[in-house]
Amino acid sequence: MKKSKILIVDDHDGFRESLVESQILTEKYKVLEAYNGENALDVINANPDLSCIVLDYDFRDSYGAKRLSGLDVMEHLAKSSPHIPIIMISGITEERGRVAIESIKKHAIAFLDKPFPVKTLVEKLDSILLTNTSDTTELDAQKNLSDVGFATVSSIMAKVCKKALEASEHDMNLMILGETGTGKTSLAKAIHKLSKRGNKNFANYECGTLSSDIDKFSSQIFGHVKGAYTGAYTDKTGILEIAIGGTVFFDDITNIPLEVQKGLLKVIEEKEFTRMGDEKKKYFFQARVIAATNCNLEEAIKDNILSKDLKFRLCGDIIKIPPLRMRTDDIPIIVQSYLKNQNIKELKVREISEEVYPLLMRQPWLGNVRQLLTVVQRASNKEKKNEISFNSITESLWTEYDIDEDSLTYEKFSDLDGDLDTTITNIRKKFIIKALKQSKGNVSLAAKELGYINHRGLQYWIEKLGIKSNDID
Structure with a gap:
C-alpha cells in the first residue's frame, strides 16, 4: 500500500530531525522535510501529491534576511494548493491564544504546542488523513455548516459535519x-x-x-x-x-x-x-x-x-456529537461566532482578548458549549473595557464553579504551566461529588445531571479521580 506523503517544516534542526527520523511516523507515512518557509514552498512545488503539511508558525531570520513566516506560507498555499490540510505547530508560550487563533483564521486544520510526543502527531495525522482519504468533501461539509451557524474547525467534527451535510x-x-x-x-x-x-x-x-x-x-x-x-x-x-x-x-x-x-x-x-x-x-x-x-x-x-x-x-x-472536551480546538471559533451573532442581544461587549483562549481551552466544560457561552456572556456583561479580558473570564469562571475568590487565586488560573491542571482536576472532582451527593450515590442519576450520555463516562472519572463512598457521605 502506498504511503501518504507528509512534509515537516521547522527551522529547529534537532526537533525536525526527531520527527523525520521517528520510526512510528515513518512506518505509516513517507516523510519529507524543509528548514524554512522558502524551502517549504520549493518542496511543495516539487511534490504536488503531498497529503499534509506540518508547519512551524515562526522561522528565525537569517543574517538579517527576513524569512517567510508560517502564516505567509499558508497564504501562498491558500492560492496554489488549498486542498492540502495544514497542521500548525508552535513553541511560542506567551501568546499561545493569539497564535492558535491566527492559525485557525488562516484555515489550519489543527494546532499543536511544541514540544509534543511523536505519537500525538501520528494520531492527529491519522484522524485528518483518514478523513480526507475516505471522502475529500468532509472539510467542505465543515465549512458549509459553519456558514449556516454551526461553527467548527476540529478534525474530530469533520465526519460529524459530513454526516450532517448528507442528512440535509x-x-x-x-x-x-x-x-x-x-x-x-x-x-x-x-x-x-x-x-x-x-x-x-x-x-x-x-x-x-x-x-x-x-x-x-x-x-x-x-x-x-x-x-x-x-x-x-x-x-x-x-x-x-x-x-x-x-x-x-x-x-x-x-x-x-x-x-x-x-x-x-x-x-x-x-x-x-x-x-x-x-x-x-x-x-x-x-x-x-x-x-x-x-x-x-x-x-x-x-x-x-x-x-x-x-x-x-x-x-x-x-x-x-462529541463533547466539547474532545474538541477544544473548536472553542475559539465557537466563541467568535457567538460574539459576532447580532441576533444575541444580551451581549454588552463583542470583542475578546486572544489571551483568554488558553484558559478556556483548559477547562473541563461538563456543560459543554452551553456552559462555555454562559461563561463568555457573563464576562461580556460585566466587562468595563472594550474587549472581554482575562480577568473578566477568570471572574466568570469563579462564579460558574461557585468558588470563593479567597480559595482560588488569580495566580492559580493564570499559571497555565503549573497549578491550572490541578485546579481543573479539583473542579471536576467537586462537580462530580456534588452530583453524587444530590443523587444519593446513584451514578446513573448523577451522570444524567452532569450531561453524560450514559453512566459509563461518569464511572470512568469516579475511578480516575479516586472518589470513594465516604467522599459523598
Whole structure:
C-alpha cells in the first residue's frame, strides 16, 4: 500500500530531525522535510501529491534576511494548493491564544504546542488523513455548516459535519445524540437550513420545558380546539401544524410521556393528525422530524421513557456529537461566532482578548458549549473595557464553579504551566461529588445531571479521580 506523503517544516534542526527520523511516523507515512518557509514552498512545488503539511508558525531570520513566516506560507498555499490540510505547530508560550487563533483564521486544520510526543502527531495525522482519504468533501461539509451557524474547525467534527451535510440532502427522520449542551439544537437548525425545506418553518420544541400534564403535552404537539379539555378556552395551533412543509425538532424526546409518544408515532406512520377535540378535521403531515436526546437509546427503552417503535421511526439516520472536551480546538471559533451573532442581544461587549483562549481551552466544560457561552456572556456583561479580558473570564469562571475568590487565586488560573491542571482536576472532582451527593450515590442519576450520555463516562472519572463512598457521605 502506498504511503501518504507528509512534509515537516521547522527551522529547529534537532526537533525536525526527531520527527523525520521517528520510526512510528515513518512506518505509516513517507516523510519529507524543509528548514524554512522558502524551502517549504520549493518542496511543495516539487511534490504536488503531498497529503499534509506540518508547519512551524515562526522561522528565525537569517543574517538579517527576513524569512517567510508560517502564516505567509499558508497564504501562498491558500492560492496554489488549498486542498492540502495544514497542521500548525508552535513553541511560542506567551501568546499561545493569539497564535492558535491566527492559525485557525488562516484555515489550519489543527494546532499543536511544541514540544509534543511523536505519537500525538501520528494520531492527529491519522484522524485528518483518514478523513480526507475516505471522502475529500468532509472539510467542505465543515465549512458549509459553519456558514449556516454551526461553527467548527476540529478534525474530530469533520465526519460529524459530513454526516450532517448528507442528512440535509435526504428527508429521512434523524436522531441526534450527545451530552447536554453539545449543540444538538444548533446542528438540527443547520441541517434544516441546508435542506430543501430550508425556506420553511423550523419548529423547535424543547420537550424538557413542557408540563407533565398529558393534555397539555398533547395540546402543545397536536393542537386543540376550544373546549377540548378543562382550561382549553381558545383554539390552539400545535407544533406539528406549525412545522408542515418544514422541520419539527423535538429536543429531549425522552421527556415526552409514552402515551403521547404513541400518538406521535401514529402521525409519523400515517402522515396525518387531528387537533384534540376535533376528530373530523384531518391535517396532512408533511414535515421532517429530527429528535435529540442525551440518553443512551437502549437504556431509555429499558427505563420505559422511550417507545421502541418510535425509536425505530426516528432513527432513519443517527448523528453523534462529541463533547466539547474532545474538541477544544473548536472553542475559539465557537466563541467568535457567538460574539459576532447580532441576533444575541444580551451581549454588552463583542470583542475578546486572544489571551483568554488558553484558559478556556483548559477547562473541563461538563456543560459543554452551553456552559462555555454562559461563561463568555457573563464576562461580556460585566466587562468595563472594550474587549472581554482575562480577568473578566477568570471572574466568570469563579462564579460558574461557585468558588470563593479567597480559595482560588488569580495566580492559580493564570499559571497555565503549573497549578491550572490541578485546579481543573479539583473542579471536576467537586462537580462530580456534588452530583453524587444530590443523587444519593446513584451514578446513573448523577451522570444524567452532569450531561453524560450514559453512566459509563461518569464511572470512568469516579475511578480516575479516586472518589470513594465516604467522599459523598
